[in-house]
Amino acid sequence: MLGAVLVANRGEIAVRVLRACRALEVPGVAVYSDADARAAHVRAADVAVRIGPAPARASYLDGARIVEVAREQGVAYVHPGYGLLSEDADFAAAVLDAGLGWVGPPPAVIARLGDKVAARAAAREVGVAVLDGTPAPVDATTPDLADRAAEIGFPLLVKAAHGGGGRGMRVVREPAGLADALAAAGREAAASSGRPEVFLERFVDRARHVEVQVLADAHGAVAVLGDRDCTVQRRHQKLLEEAPAPDLPDAVRAAMHDDARRLVASVGYRGAGTVEFLVDPAAGRTVFLEMNTRLQVEHGVTEMVTGVDLVVAQLRVAGGEPLATVLGRDGDVPVHGHAIQARITAEDPAADFRPAPGHLSALVLPSGPWVRCDVGYAAGDDVPPAYDSLLGKVHAWAPDRDTARIRLGAALDELVVTGVPTTGPLLRQVLDRPEFADVTHDTGSLERDWLAAVPPSSPVAPAPVVGNGENGEQDRTVELATDAGPLRLRVPGRARAGASRPARARAGRSVAAGAGAADAGLRAPMDATVVAVPARSGAHVEAGEVLVVLEAMKMELPVRATSAGEVATVHVAAGDGVTAGTVLVAMAG
Missing domain, CATH: 3.30.1490.20 (ATP-grasp fold, A domain)
Structure with a gap:
């Protein structure tokens, strides 16, 4: 019998694990930061406990605090979800040392396979091909x-x-x-x-990204639950995933499954995991990339084609049950039909996928007998800048790939998100691309070919826009150079004295937008943290040169000089938190 489960995560995956806890009729305990005090996973939990301020390092990455809460709450197991501490061997060891159950592989296995360098060595040892x-x-x-x-x-x-x-x-x-x-x-x-x-x-140009889902128990049994294709990506991050991987020769698929099984069996794996491969067109084979010693974001498409609840299976395996009981069968799990998933993230595809935290004024999810939505937000929630941009996923299943593609397109047509830009409209277009339909795309297709057809979400204004701000202050229009090109921002006039809102900082001082900063400067496009400042006062810079690097929602945003000139003043330093509109660097003249 399972006991209470603490979910050491947030967002969509925390909601998903808590749903599995309800299916098993065990209590689910959530942890949250100050930024997530009213988040969906807090609302979904039986008990929710604050663990720290907004920055992940002071909350969701504070393993000692999470273990402390787990012991205080008397839980039996800790489920790490994905991301954050899910592949931290020291955290897994701390959970076990506290006398708690760990939902995942043993710490030594995480250390070996969660470390991508060590995993490459482990793959070589059992004859699995790796990249140089x-x-x-x-x-x-x-x-x-x-x-x-x-x-x-x-x-x-x-x-x-x-x-x-x-x-x-x-x-x-x-x-x-x-x-x-x-x-x-x-x-x-x-x-x-x-x-x-x-x-x-x-680096392999024009490759496909495929992966194998495995599940292993504490008794030495290993099962393969099919494979997935994750080739549609931006910045090496997946956006569309499907199961099974389409258009793979039977011999290549079988060899990939065998490689995955052999690798996990060789290290004494336990729990759910994913072995990732590239289909190298030059070599005509799959080569090992890495092993994810946790649940994947895209696990839902595997659940839809196998009928296996992978989170429930994780919990039951952690409780000592053999795979034959958990899966209701011995050996690998057959696949039925086809499923495709779209990741809905708070990003602006027309601005180089710039992260876009904000307030969700509306969120309407699609529905239907073949549609599934896993989300971590609801209408009225805030999407904080401190964490990942994932809002949730929309899935569709059908007996065949083309029907699944059409059904997912129809579901995305029903999706309504207002308040922040998302990847939904772009992925709706991708589903109709002939290269995607014919499986002739590769990992670079989106950024190299398809984004050219995306209309800009905020066209550059041909002339400055000037209006009156609060207390008669004039609004200012400033130009910001990013990797997506120049953007014009309308910055409201100075607010009343004392009304500047503080920055939400990861570390260091807070720098707020306000009076006293030169207008001839580059401003922060959003609330963010400064991670690097190459700019130096008095230095001459060329157009396009990186002056400041910001980080928001785990993404870096280089801020570049719009034209050649001299840096007058640098207003920020690494570690500063800045609000949208804050002058980062003032230019001379």
């Missing part, structure tokens, strides 16, 4: 770094050694870009998982 790469993490001080990069060959990928979700990855196409890519990937990895280590790996 460095055998250990690297940084700018690594001896012979240039020689190692040249040996792998360009383009190459700087890749986070820990965590997931595509965070901490940068493609480097020539040697001159390596140092900046190492720094940026390390910062993003640290913000996402708390671990900054990165390594180098060969």
Whole structure:
């Protein structure tokens, strides 16, 4: 019998795990930060406990505090969800050392497979092909770094050694870009998982991304629950996922399943996990990428084609049940039909997927006999800037892929989200792309080819817009250069004295928008944290040069000079929290 479960996570996955707890009739305990005090997962829990302020490092990444709450609440198990601490071996060990049950593989297995460098070595040991790469993490001080990069060959990928979700990855196409890519990937990895280590790996152009779902028990049994295709991506982060992976030769699929089974069996795996591969067109085979020692965001499509509730299965396996009992059968699980999932994130595809925290004034979800929606928000909720941009997922099932594609398109037509831009409309377009329908797309298709057809959400104004702000202050229109091109922002006039709202900062001081900052400056497009400031007062900069790097919703946003000139004043430093409209850098003249 299972006891109470504490969900060490937030958002959609916390809601999903709490739903599984209700299915098993066990209490579900949520934890929350100050930013999530009224969040959906708090409302869904039997008990909810505050664990700290908004920054993830002070709340959801504070493993000691979470274990303390678990013991205070007398729970039997801790479920880590995905992201955050889900692949932190030290956190898993701390849970077990506290006498609690851990819903996941043993800490030693997490340490071996959750570390992407160690996982590559483990795959090699059992004869699974891997991409060329460095055998250990690297940084700018690594001896012979240039020689190692040249040996792998360009383009190459700087890749986070820990965590997931595509965070901490940068493609480097020539040697001159390596140092900046190492720094940026390390910062993003640290913000996402708390671990900054990165390594180098060969980058494969025009590949497909496929993966195998596995489930293992404490008695040595391993089952494969089909595979998935996750090829539609932006910034190496998945947007559309489907099961099974379409248009794979039977021999390639069987070999991939065998590789996954052999790898997890060799390390004594336990629980749910995903073995990820690239289909390398040049080699005509699959090559191992990494192992995710946790539940995947896209687990829902596997549930729809297998009929297995993977979260319930995780909990039952953690309770010691054998797979034969959990799955109702011995061996692998057959797949029926086809399912496709769209990730709905609070981002603006027309502005290079700029993260867009804000207030959800409306959220209407599609419904129907073949549709499923897993969400972590409701109308009236705030989407905070401190965390991932995922709002939820919309799934559709059908007996065949083309019907599933059409059904998901119809479901996305019904989806209504107001208050923040989302990926929903873009993914609706992708479903109709002939390359997607014919399975001739690759991991670069979206950013390389399809985004050109996306209309800008906020066209650049041809002339400044001037109006009256509060107390007669004039509104200002400023131009901001981002990787998506120049944006014009209307910044309201100065608010009444004392009315400036404080920044929501991860660390360091708070810098608020207000009077005293030069108009001839670059301003923050949203509430964010400053993670790097290459700009220096008095320095000459060229158009397009990065002056400040911001981080919001686990994404980095470089702010670039709109034209050549001299930096007059730098108003921010790394670690500062800034509000939308804050002047970051003032230019001379």
